[in-house]
Amino acid sequence: xxxxxxxxxxxxxxxxxxxxxxxxxxxxxxxxxxxxxxxxxxxxxxxxxxxxxxxxxxxxxxxxxxxxxxxxxxxxxxxxxxxxxxxxxxxxxxxxxxxxxx
Amino acid sequence: xxxxxxxxxxxxxxxxxxxxxxxxxxxxxxxxxxxxxxxxxxxxxxxxxxxxxxxxxxxxxxxxxxxxxxxxxxxxxxxxxxxxxxxxxxxxxxxxxxxxxxxxxxxxxxxxxxxxxxxxxxxxxxxxxxxxxxxxxxxxxxxxxxxxxxxxxxxxxxxxxxxxxxxxxxxxxxxxxx
Amino acid sequence: xxxxxxxxxxxxxxxxxxxxxxxxxxxxxxxxxxxxxxxxxxxxxxxxxxxxxxxxxxxxxxxxxxxxxxxxxxxxxxxxxxxxxxxxxxxxxxxxxxxxxxxxxxxxxxxxxxxxxxxxxxxxxxxxxxxxxxxxxxxxxxxxxxxxxxxxxxxxxxxxxxxxxxxxxxxxxxxxxxxxxxxxxxxxxxxxxxxxxxxxxxxxxxxxxxxxxxxxxxxxxxxxxxxxxxxxxxxxxxxxxxxxxxxxxxxxxxxxxxxxxxxxxxxxxxxxxxxxxxxxxxxxxxxxxxxxxxxxxxxxxxxxxxxxxxxxxxxxxxxxxxxxxxxxxxxxxxxxxxxxxxxxxxxxxxxxxxxxxxxxxxxxxxxxxxxxxxxxxxxxxxxxxxxxxxxxxxxxxxxxxxxxxxxxxxxxxxxxxxxxxxxxxxxxxxxxxxxxxxxxxxxxxxxxxxxxxxxxxxxxxxxxxxxxxxxxxxxxxxxxxxxxxxxxxxxxxxxxxxxxxxxxxxxxxxxxxxxxxxx
Numbered sequence: 001x002x003x004x005x006x007x008x009x010x011x012x013x014x015x016x017x018x019x020x021x022x023x024x025x026x027x028x029x030x031x032x033x034x035x036x037x038x039x040x041x042x043x044x045x046x047x048x049x050x051x052x053x054x055x056x057x058x059x060x061x062x063x064x065x066x067x068x069x070x071x072x073x074x075x076x077x078x079x080x081x082x083x084x085x086x087x088x089x090x091x092x093x094x095x096x097x098x099x100x101x102x
Numbered sequence: 103x104x105x106x107x108x109x110x111x112x113x114x115x116x117x118x119x120x121x122x123x124x125x126x127x128x129x130x131x132x133x134x135x136x137x138x139x140x141x142x143x144x145x146x147x148x149x150x151x152x153x154x155x156x157x158x159x160x161x162x163x164x165x166x167x168x169x170x171x172x173x174x175x176x177x178x179x180x181x182x183x184x185x186x187x188x189x190x191x192x193x194x195x196x197x198x199x200x201x202x203x204x205x206x207x208x209x210x211x212x213x214x215x216x217x218x219x220x221x222x223x224x225x226x227x228x229x230x231x232x233x234x235x236x237x238x239x240x241x242x243x244x245x246x247x248x249x250x251x252x253x254x255x256x257x258x259x260x261x262x263x264x265x266x267x268x269x270x271x272x273x274x275x276x277x278x279x280x
Numbered sequence: 281x282x283x284x285x286x287x288x289x290x291x292x293x294x295x296x297x298x299x300x301x302x303x304x305x306x307x308x309x310x311x312x313x314x315x316x317x318x319x320x321x322x323x324x325x326x327x328x329x330x331x332x333x334x335x336x337x338x339x340x341x342x343x344x345x346x347x348x349x350x351x352x353x354x355x356x357x358x359x360x361x362x363x364x365x366x367x368x369x370x371x372x373x374x375x376x377x378x379x380x381x382x383x384x385x386x387x388x389x390x391x392x393x394x395x396x397x398x399x400x401x402x403x404x405x406x407x408x409x410x411x412x413x414x415x416x417x418x419x420x421x422x423x424x425x426x427x428x429x430x431x432x433x434x435x436x437x438x439x440x441x442x443x444x445x446x447x448x449x450x451x452x453x454x455x456x457x458x459x460x461x462x463x464x465x466x467x468x469x470x471x472x473x474x475x476x477x478x479x480x481x482x483x484x485x486x487x488x489x490x491x492x493x494x495x496x497x498x499x500x501x502x503x504x505x506x507x508x509x510x511x512x513x514x515x516x517x518x519x520x521x522x523x524x525x526x527x528x529x530x531x532x533x534x535x536x537x538x539x540x541x542x543x544x545x546x547x548x549x550x551x552x553x554x555x556x557x558x559x560x561x562x563x564x565x566x567x568x569x570x571x572x573x574x575x576x577x578x579x580x581x582x583x584x585x586x587x588x589x590x591x592x593x594x595x596x597x598x599x600x601x602x603x604x605x606x607x608x609x610x611x612x613x614x615x616x617x618x619x620x621x622x623x624x625x626x627x628x629x630x631x632x633x634x635x636x637x638x639x640x641x642x643x644x645x646x647x648x649x650x651x652x653x654x655x656x657x658x659x660x661x662x663x664x665x666x667x668x669x670x671x672x673x674x675x676x677x678x679x680x681x682x683x684x685x686x687x688x689x690x691x692x693x694x695x696x697x698x699x700x701x702x703x704x705x706x707x708x709x710x711x712x713x714x715x716x717x718x719x720x721x722x723x724x725x726x727x728x729x730x731x732x733x734x735x736x737x738x739x740x741x742x743x744x745x746x747x748x749x750x751x752x753x754x755x756x757x758x759x760x761x762x763x764x765x766x767x768x769x770x771x772x773x774x775x776x777x778x779x780x781x782x783x784x785x786x787x788x789x790x791x792x793x794x795x796x797x798x799x
Contacts, residue, residue: 003106004153006223010216010461012114012150014209016121016143017454022205023125024447026198031133031179032124033443035140038171039121040450042147044457045159051461053154056226056233062245062254063408063466064159067453068166069257070415073264074446075171077419079178080272081426081439086182087274088432092133094443215485220461252348253409256400259294260416263393266301267423270386271438 009050016043030085030092034078041071110153117146133184137175144168155228156237286351289331289359290399296323297392304385316388317374317745321367323392331359331399347467348406350540354777355403357622357770358536361629362402365528366395368749372637373521375743380519382428391525394420398533405468405780407456410537414452414501417533418445421526425518437517444510448500455493459545462486468544472782475548487546488554494541495561501534502595504565505572512580515588520640523584527591528633532625535598539617543605543779547614562603563706569596570713577720583650586720587635590676593717594628597691600710604695604703606775617778618698620691623771627675627687627760634672634753638665641746642738650738652723657733662740664747666728668754675757677721678714683760688714690768 016039023036045064052060086092120143124136144167151160228236235241246254284291300316300323307313335356370391377383397416404410422445426438460466462483463474480487500507515523542558551558570593577589601621642658642665643650659666675684692707760767 003104004110006220006225007217008110008114009150009154010220011213012117013457014212014216015118016147017450018205018209018212019118019121019125020450021208021447022201024443025205026201027125029133030439030443031175032136034446035124035136035175037443037446037450038140038167039124039143040447041453042144042167044450044453045163046147046150046154047454047457048460049151049154049156049159051457051464053156053237054223054225055464056228056231056236057464058236058241058245059249059466060460061156061159061237061242062250064156065162065242065246066250066253066257066408066412068159068162070260070412070449072166072171073260073415073419074449075174076264076268077271077422078442078446079174080268080270081422081435081442082178083181083272084426084429084435085439088435092182092184094439212489215489219483219485250408253406253412256409256412256416259297259393259396260412260419263390263397263416263419263423266386266390267419270384270390271423271426271429271435 006050006054010047013043013047013050016040016046018043028094030082030094033094034075034082037078038071038075041067041074106153110150113146113149113153117143117150120144120146133179134176137172137179140175141168141172144172154237158237158239158242286334287349288334289327290396290403292323292327292330293392293396293399296320296327297389297396299323300385300389300392304389307385312378313383313385313388314374314378316385317370320370320388320392324363324367324370324395327395327399328360328363331356331363335359335403347469348409349400349403350405350780351403352777354536354540354774355399357774358402358532358625359399361532361625362395362398362529365525365532365629365633366391366398368528368633368637368753369521369525371745371749372524372640373519374745375741376519376521376640376746379741380428381430382519384427387424387427390420390424394424394525395529398529402533402536407459407466407468407471410468410541411449411453411456415449417530418449421522421530424522424525425514427522428519431517433517434519437514440510441514441518444500448497448507451493451500452497455490455497458486458490458493462490468541469780469782472544472547472780475545475551476782480548480550484551484554487551488556491542491546491554491558492556492561495538495558495565498534498538498541499565502531502538502598503592504595504599505569505592508569508572508592508595511592512576512585512588515591516582516584520584520636523588524633524636524640527587527636528629531591531595532629535595535602535621535625539602539621539778540780542602543614543616544782547779547782559603559605562599566596566599566603567706567709569593569599570710571596574713574716577717580720581652583639583652583655583724584636586652586724587632587639587676590717590721591632593713594632594676596713597688597710598624598628600695600706601691603706604698606694606698614779614782617775618691618694619768619772619775620687620694621771622774623764623768624687624691626767626771627683627757630753630756630760631672631675631682631684634750634757635669635676637746637753638669638672638750641665641741641743641750643740652727654738655724656727656731658727658738659729661733661738665740665750668750669728670725671754671757672750673721673724675761677718679718681758681761683757683764686761686764690764 020036020039024033027033048060048064120139123139148160148163335351336353394417397413400413422438422442426435428434463471465471503511573589573592580586601618604618605615607615675682678684678688695703
């Protein structure tokens with residue numbers, strides 16, 4: 001499978017990462033911010049695997065495996081926090097969560 | 103343009119399109135829609151992984167992300183039962199304009215960097231150079247229990263922390279032991 | 281067997297967590313959980329002894345761990361800082377948590393796991409292991425920050441920290457991906473070797489991008505401006521013993537990793553030619569951090585927020601030390617961390633742990649708002665606590681002869697020693713900033729001693745472990761200030777280890793004389 005140049009995969013990775021980053025920074029909904037975090041990690045995984053494929057390196061595959069475990073753990077904790085936040089505020093809005101001023 | 107390139111473009115556009123739908127207000131306003139858009143993105147990223155010969159990771163992507171993580175998201179959205187009026191309309195605040203602008207600048211810079219640096223690099227020919235098992239369960243598994251034994255073990259602590267934490271934070275208040 | 285012994289600090293801390301969980305499970309449902317704090321502190325003490333005993337020698341040489349961790353004196357020094365903050369956070373919590381209605385055994389287990397993660401993060405040479413350590417540490421801290429369930433502010437602090445911390449982790453990981461793309465390795469030493477053996481300015485873009493992403497991610501962890509936005513809210517909203525851990529251990533380990541990562545990976549002097557060079561970036565961050573931290577600190581009226589901005593400002597001074605790296609005579613010419621930084625971190629951690637710890641002892645029965653009015657008249661109502669607080673705060677301000685003064689003095693002297701003329705303006709700025717900062721530290725002191733108690737004077741928790749801890753912190757703040765020689769010597773030794781030694785096969789690849797290829 002060499003029909004697609006490496007740069008294409010990497011631009012895709014950068015696109016996913018940036019969209020995720022913009023989502024985390026701009027979206028007020030905690031759930032969507034959490035999803036955006038997952039998008040960023042997906043972008044990183046694409047980059048890792050693209051680089052790995054170009055070198056035939058199995059180690060990076062294992063690294064991505066571990067990153068996935070981390071992402072799953074992050075989601076579990078994040079969703080628990082969302083539930084706790086909702087219990088207090090009856091909303092998952094991050095801006096409403098700023099009764100503490102900056 | 104080869105068929106492979108066409109497939110790549112299709113998958114990449116679907117993956118990015120799903121990602122944009124997660125973040126962009128029209129779809130993202132309803133978390134359930136955002137979750138479904140995320141599912142689309144995850145699914146096509148798994149396709150990209152297959153194109154990169156990372157077969158095990160592609161399968162895991164479907165199982166872990168599209169399966170477990172997505173169910174968790176949908177479950178929480180349902181549990182919280184957010185009503186439409188709680189999802190107030192998105193406004194373009196200066197902060198958001200700045201965020202999107204910074205995102206565009208970051209994307210351009212990074213994309214230019216990767217295009218410039220990786221120009222003309224060719225991948226190893228897996229079949230010809232003896233990487234027959236690349237990306238398969240044997241190769242990745244071997245790496246996990248040899249070189250990556252320590253991080254692999256540490257993952258168990260991470261998961262333990264996540265379990266304890268999720269239960270501790272999400273559990274209804276019982277007033278503590280005091 | 282040797283491997284297991286070398287690894288013992290890491291598994292000892294994890295075992296402490298598991299032991300605490302088991303005891304928690306076996307204890308009566310309604311029984312107070314405070315005794316688990318002693319178990320945790322004892323576990324940390326054992327961990328510390330193991331770290332000093334096994335790591336204070338040469339690096340680990342074992343087949344299955346080769347290149348995963350660097351267990352050396354550098355690790356031992358910062359491991360002690362982490363363990364001190366962790367033990368203090370556990371002991372302060374013994375009386376704090378019941379008062380605030382969240383007396384849960386899980387807190388102590390999470391503290392132990394967090395320390396375990398921090399130790400992995402600190403010693404990792406493999407970048408994925410490093411990321412994993414960071415995540416173990418951070419996830420535990422997010423949860424602990426949110427665990428005061430009756431308080432919306434605590435939950436919000438946890439959520440905010442989680443979202444922004446996740447962003448920082450993703451940046452770190454993307455930086456790692458770029459380093460991997462440039463060199464084909466995930467190992468710090470291998471990456472550094474690759475850059476030494478290949479002219480890095482040929483395709484400098486990937487190392488450049490990676491450097492910015494890594495500095496941003498770790499800058500978040502150490503609360504450097506402009507990645508500081510979360511700090512006051514999270515420090516203020518989180519249960520105060522958790523703040524002790526965040527301001528002490530998380531910041532110390534963040535600096536240690538920042539130093540080791542940048543100095544090891546970017547060892548080739550040719551990297552100074554990058555458009556955004558490491559010293560330039562760190563200097564900019566340093567000056568921004570000092571000024572922003574101080575100016576925002578002056579207008580605060582809440583003690584916890586004042587201390588949060590103080591901790592931001594201290595990150596600024598430390599970054600100045602990170603900027604002024606030193607060359608080591610007789611080695612391959614690799615530059616190492618300025619030897620003022622580890623000592624400064626020691627003094628900062630001791631004093632800040634004491635200050636936040638004492639705040640955790642003030643305000644019982646779920647009182648959260650700790651404004652300056654609340655501590656007015658503390659000197660008369662709780663003379664012991666006020667005296668201890670005074671020592672810690674004055675040490676943070678850098679009043680001689682306390683530890684904080686010695687830390688600042690030694691750091692600024694060493695920064696000047698690197699380049700007496702070039703660095704003079706920056707040191708002058710830093711000294712100026714420590715005078716500005718004195719304003720809000722002295723304000724705390726003035727409120728404690730020269731203001732009449734307000735309408736609602738603050739009550740204090742009466743608990744032995746907290747008082748003992750605060751006493752030790754204050755005593756250390758005095759002791760280190762009076763007899764700094766030993767600690768300075770240790771700091772000098774530690775800083776020599778900061779850059780991992782890379783054995784290269786040939787000469788260091790330097791950029792070609794004609795830089796025509798450079799974009």
